[in-house]
Amino acid sequence: MHRPPTRLRRRTVLAIGLTTAISLTACGSPTDAGAGPASPSASPTPKGVVDRSTAASVVDTYEKANNKANATRDAQLLGTVEAGQVHEQSKADYVAWDTWTKKRQKEYATPFFYRDRDYFIPAAGSGATWFAVTARSRQDPKAPRGLLIFDRVGGRYKMTAALELKGAPKIARDKHGFAVPADPSKKVGALAPDQIAESYEDYFETGGKTAKRYFAPTEESRESKKIYNDRNKGETGHWATTSYAGQKPSHPAVYALKLAGGGVLAVFPTAHPEKTILKPEHIYDAKITPGPAAAAFNSTPRIAVINTYEGQGLAELQPEAKAKVTALEYGLTGSK
Template sequence: MSRLAALPPRRLRRLPVLAIGVTTALTLTACATGADNGGADTPTRSASPTSAPPGLLTKEEAKKVVDNYEKVNNRANASQDAKLLGTVEAGQIHEQSTADFEQWETWSEKDQKYYETDFFYRDREYLIPAADSGATWFAIKAHSSADPKAGSVLVVFDKVDGATYKVVMTVYADEPIPKIAVDKHGYVSPADPSQKVGALAPDQLSESYEDFFETGGKTAGNTFATTESSKGSTDVYKEGVDEDLEGYATEKFFAKEPAHPKVYALKLEGGGVVALFPTAHTSEVMLKPRYMSGFDITPGPTESVYDDTRRDVVTDEFEGQALAILSPKAKPRVTGIEYRMVDSR
């Protein structure tokens, strides 16, 4: 899974007929990067076995799920086996992981070695809802053995096939995650993704956030609080095409429906919500009309994995996942966001 949220720089390349070359920068973190020890902290408080209602699963059962995910994921990363990884992973994160494997040959040896290195989740907090909550998922808050300096990561495990828990979202937070609410039995409370918390509901975040790419934040800049994620997304819009393409082509972004639209949200102490939401867009680099007869766009190595033909327009698809803090009294804060190119045509 990709840790960073970079978008593709592009360069001018001369061919027998002058053409514009498009290259894509690598963003890397071992698929669903995690951290070591398996049995750390949990927000679940002790309660009498006879008085506490059942949870969706026990902490011990959740630990086995997470341990197995680490084991299988590490094996799959070492051999770039998407089928094997699919036994423990689904959703947006699997879209990104599959793209990593598809693009493997375009990576440097250093990046490949890093990706193949085993990872573990350490300092785990098990975020388990009650069995009668209606939720099909649980989460962990943890840190990564692969990146000790990184902030906390939230990892969601859902029964997407009705039988097996699989990781569906993994997002690193650039800021400390506020305290997640737990009841007297230590269970977390899932929030309704369609219920507004302040300006937006969790399931409105993606469409609203993509405005940073489409317009530079003409609307989103007033809706969202300024964070490292929002500033980075605005910068992508402001930068436009790379210097070598200036004068030859334009670049535009278009929001699209994420491949896996399910949103996950938990209530915070004080009335807020932490939400993990999918998001997606396309990037369209197009030659200006006056250059279409004498120029073409040559896709770079990563784009060529999907389509190596020269063309007037290069359209790249990106699937993303993000973390947001919603407050009844403040603007939504997107405090972690990651995109991965998953197709080019």
Template sequence: MSRPIARRSRPRRPALLALGLTGALALTACGGDADKGDDAPARSTGAARQGLLTPEAAAEVVDTYERVNNRANAARNEKLLSTVETGQVHEQSRADYTLWETWSKKDQKEYASAFHYTDREYLIPPAGSGVSWFAVKATSSAAPDQKGALLVFDKAGGSTYRMTMAVYADEAPIPEVAVDEQGLVTPADPSEKVGALAPDQLGDHYEDFFESGGRKKAAETFAPTETSKGSIEVHDEGPDDDLEEYATEKYFAAEPAHPEVYALKLADGGTLALFPTAHTSELMLKPRYLSGFDITPNDEEARYDATKRDVVTDEFQGQALAVLDPRDKPRVTAIEYRMVDSR
């Protein structure tokens, strides 16, 4: 999983024919603490509903993930990492490993350094809730100044739990999740609308911020947040000033590599959703320059395809965190992408 060192904002290309990506790359890595559930809500030992697993078992899952992830990151061993990680977060981890050689020595060292998840709160659904996952609110020792992280571990059709999604809170702490008298959480149906949208509709609507600056539907659908404002800025910036004469840059919504959406009921009656999202960026020479110029991919793009070309299409896979309020518009409060392909 990625380490929150720096946040990718947008592709930046400093010159024609040697166009480069210099925007900040969001790096992360994953870890955990060995508290064995000390920070988890108290669970009743009565004859009430049982959890999908115990807090102690959840702690062992996270501990195992932490150990294996730290070993895999140090060696960039994707096969090893895949034993404890899958889904959208694994798409981003694979991209991190692919782009490793393009990073600064400082970023490489930080990414390869072991770290841990502390202050864990295990969000465990009831055994009969029909879901195969649990979540964890935690703080990363690599990002103590951030507002926490929300992690999801899912059996995802297998026999063991693996991390499938993980998002670091940017502008607001992760809100309080509703828990019952046994300390169990209530999963929400991703297809059930909460106000304007259902959790599984968030990604498609959110990508309009990149495609049109939100003008088609996103600006009217979502409450403005620092996260959404940042996405609008990506759309509005276009090519660098010295490239405006030569090329255009557009964004197009894409299918997430892994469509799973995870949602939980909140203590205030709302819903917390972790959802996947994706888009491509297309940098294209204007027609009058097509016959005499080519775009040279930057170092990151060249890791996927070093061919000089008229159009550079970069694919970004993302994860995001949103709060849906039945009385208000949904708010997306954290989002991060990785470039997973260039062609």
């Protein structure tokens, strides 16, 4: 009894230690999101949290270490360049490796590289400790871009989030070319970036009775609601009941960037357990056998299977509109 592998486009965005290692070719000439030239009479241009050269080196190092780690499922090596929710998902991928098809294993272990990079570096003194990068996953110029976040963790920059960037949200830059971070605790419309996850998880818990007040319908919200509606259908529903409840993610960092039109683009962590429990009339004569993915963490047949899903999401917030969750990815990270 396990969740379908297509759950919310689960980790098929960019080759970053995720489910699918889509080939990206090398970097070309990254766009500098740092300081632009100052006029002779202007004050010295402020510095960014990093310069473009350093940011490019961070991404290059990530590519190299992640490719090597994926080849042998070396979680310790991966941990030198990756952290946060994306790392929780990557570590879980390594655990589940033997349950995958040979095709999926081959795709995952195929080396990748980021192309068409565009750097969004906040100014030093802005309060940000991180920078963002967008990159295209294929040579096709029409291919979607991904948004990558690199934050300072344990004294070095590591990737902490990676999501598909749908549409073309225009990230704001100040007069020096620096990205403008937003306060995650400040409301934009009905929600602040750090309130998105708790409000959104209502789709899984109730089908969106409360969430629909705050979120505009998107493909992600419809899929989330469908998971709730289908939770007790089929053979599983005959023997057991399944429920969801939001919980605190392992890594709570929220990243927010101002958009040129006045809104905010927010990267948020999220998590929930999926509890499947035998109905009272079957407790004494049946056991739940975990599906392959859950069994990689705990294969013991039992009367209740509680799977933990760690996720990351991307949302657009506008002052006069409902929030839109435009990307959402969960990974099975444990089972008990």
